[in-house]
Amino acid sequence: xxxxxxxxxxxxxxxxxxxxxxxxxxxxxxxxxxxxxxxxxxxxxxxxxxxxxxxxxxxxxxxxxxxxxxxxxxxxxxxxxxxxxxxxxxxxxxxxxxxxxxxxxxxxxxxxxxxxxxxxxxxxxxxxxxxxxxxxxxxxxxxxxxxxxxxxxxxxxxxxxxxxxxxxxxxxxxxxxxxxxxxxxxxxxxxxxxxxxxxxxxxxxxxxxxxxxxxxxxxxxxxxxxxxxxxxxxxxxxxxxxxxxxxxxxxxxxxxxxxxxxxxxxxxxxxxxxxxxxxxxxxxxxxxxxxxxxxxxxxxxxxxxxxxxxxxxxxxxxxxxxxxxxxxxxxxxxxxxxxxxxxxxxxxxxxxxxxxxxxxxxxxxxxxxxxxxxxxxxxxxxxxxxxxxxxxxxxxxxxxxxxxxxxxxxxxxxxxxxxxxxxxxxxxxxxxxxxxxxxxxxxxxxxxxxxxxxxxxxxxxxxxxxxxxx
Numbered sequence: 223x224x225x226x227x228x229x230x231x232x233x234x235x236x237x238x239x240x241x242x243x244x245x246x247x248x249x250x251x252x253x254x255x256x257x258x259x260x261x262x263x264x265x266x267x268x269x270x271x272x273x274x275x276x277x278x279x280x281x282x283x284x285x286x287x288x289x290x291x292x293x294x295x296x297x298x299x300x301x302x303x304x305x306x307x308x309x310x311x312x313x314x315x316x317x318x319x320x321x322x323x324x325x326x327x328x329x330x331x332x333x334x335x336x337x338x339x340x341x342x343x344x345x346x347x348x349x350x351x352x353x354x355x356x357x358x359x360x361x362x363x364x365x366x367x368x369x370x371x372x373x374x375x376x377x378x379x380x381x382x383x384x385x386x387x388x389x390x391x392x393x394x395x396x397x398x399x400x401x402x403x404x405x406x407x408x409x410x411x412x413x414x415x416x417x418x419x420x421x422x423x424x425x426x427x428x429x430x431x432x433x434x435x436x437x438x439x440x441x442x443x444x445x446x447x448x449x450x451x452x453x454x455x456x457x458x459x460x461x462x463x464x465x466x467x468x469x470x471x472x473x474x475x476x477x478x479x480x481x482x483x484x485x486x487x488x489x490x491x492x493x494x495x496x497x498x499x500x501x502x503x504x505x506x507x508x509x510x511x512x513x514x515x516x517x518x519x520x521x522x523x524x525x526x527x528x529x530x531x532x533x534x535x536x537x538x539x540x541x542x543x544x545x546x547x548x549x550x551x552x553x554x555x556x557x558x559x560x561x562x563x564x565x566x567x568x569x570x571x572x573x574x575x576x577x578x579x580x581x582x583x584x585x586x587x588x589x590x591x592x593x594x595x596x597x598x599x600x601x602x603x604x605x606x607x608x609x610x611x612x613x614x615x616x617x618x619x620x621x622x623x624x625x626x627x628x629x630x631x632x633x634x635x636x637x638x639x640x641x642x643x644x645x646x647x648x649x650x651x652x653x654x655x656x657x658x659x660x661x662x663x664x665x666x667x668x669x670x671x672x673x674x675x676x677x678x679x680x681x682x683x684x685x686x687x688x689x690x691x692x
Contacts, residue, residue, distance in 0.1 A: 301385050
């Protein structure tokens with residue numbers, strides 16, 4: 223294994239790509255220590271501690287903890303992800319944009335350029351709302367140390383420029399590094415919180431908080447974390463193989479075809495994208511409800527919207543139900559964008575391929591679509607399980623808050639309704655991102671090694687199969 227790892231640095235081009243990627247990630251982490259001018263860091267930290275269970279936690283996760291400190295990279299990559307979601311939705315419902323996507327490289331470049339513009343626009347809107355909230359004086363205090371009229375434009379300019387720079391870093395890693403630039407930035411932001419998470423878990427074990435962290439409970443918790451990671455790796459590498467037979471044909475004086483192969487369909491073809499889409503869609507209104515505009519009270523503090531917002535907060539049953547439905551919807555939606563059975567059936571027929579027992583053409587497309595529909599449901603259920611297990615461990619699901627039937631759930635164990643209070647940074651979404659991006663990165667490096675006639679990290683029978691990044 224060490225010899226295979228050393229092969230990375232024996233290849234000049236691959237060595238340059240790896241070092242360039244590490245350099246870009248170092249720049250990203252350097253910017254995470256530069257605060258926005260005029261911010262009161264102590265008061266901002268107290269504000270995040272008071273709202274640790276809200277939608278701010280998800281936004282802070284994707285920003286790598288930058289939002290908590292309001293650094294120049296506070297918005298992180300979330301505006302770019304949101305812009306990408308918008309254009310992927312539009313390519314399905316807006317025909318001119320769908321035609322532009324089919325034009326090839328030129329069309330994709332135009333869509334990418336428009337995505338950058340929308341990213342900057344979203345950065346301006348989000349940074350403006352953050353600036354208004356931080357300068358709100360309705361509570362009798364302010365989180366900024368300079369005049370409001372000077373802080374708002376400065377905050378908007380700083381955070382928007384930081385978002386544009388992060389977007390540029392991700393594109394540079396994708397083009398000149400080892401690929402998956404945006405994914406690696408999110409991966410880096412999550413991984414840097416691992417030492418702190420382990421330290422906090424150790425402190426809880428040492429002090430035996432709430433009397434739940436016994437040696438047996440700790441062993442079960444660690445074993446459960448390892449089992450979940452192993453389960454993710456197993457499912458991410460699982461695929462349904464459809465046998466494909468190519469008929470023999472004569473081209474010139476040569477006999478072509480006559481071979482058997484297979485069409486691999488991954489169980490989780492959408493990767494972590496359905497979870498990211500679902501989390502982003504649900505967190506947006508919750509984050510907006512906590513904003514204060516021009517000194518007015520946030521929506522979550524009003525008499526009408528307050529109860530609704532509280533019932534749709536993370537950990538509440540209604541939020542988890544919407545989360546499950548959103549994951550299933552986006553799992554099918556995403557796979558309908560990236561995987562087109564009609565195109566696959568046409569290409570198979572063009573080259574003389576067919577599925578044994580299935581007629582070429584529409585029958586083949588319908589057969590592939592039926593299989594894809596079934597395994598996508600399995601992949602969506604897998605994403606739901608991975609997302610809910612950490613939720614139970616960290617903060618639980620508050621079934622006892624349900625209207626009328628809430629008292630029935632009071633008899634459930636406290637760890638199911640209140641969680642174990644484990645402040646572990648690898649929750650459902652973050653755990654999927656970390657494991658998925660790690661597998662994709664290994665696959666990218668391995669493909670570079672194999673292309674240059676070097677052995678990869680895994681045996682030939684167990685190659686790690688990656689997926690498309692976002």
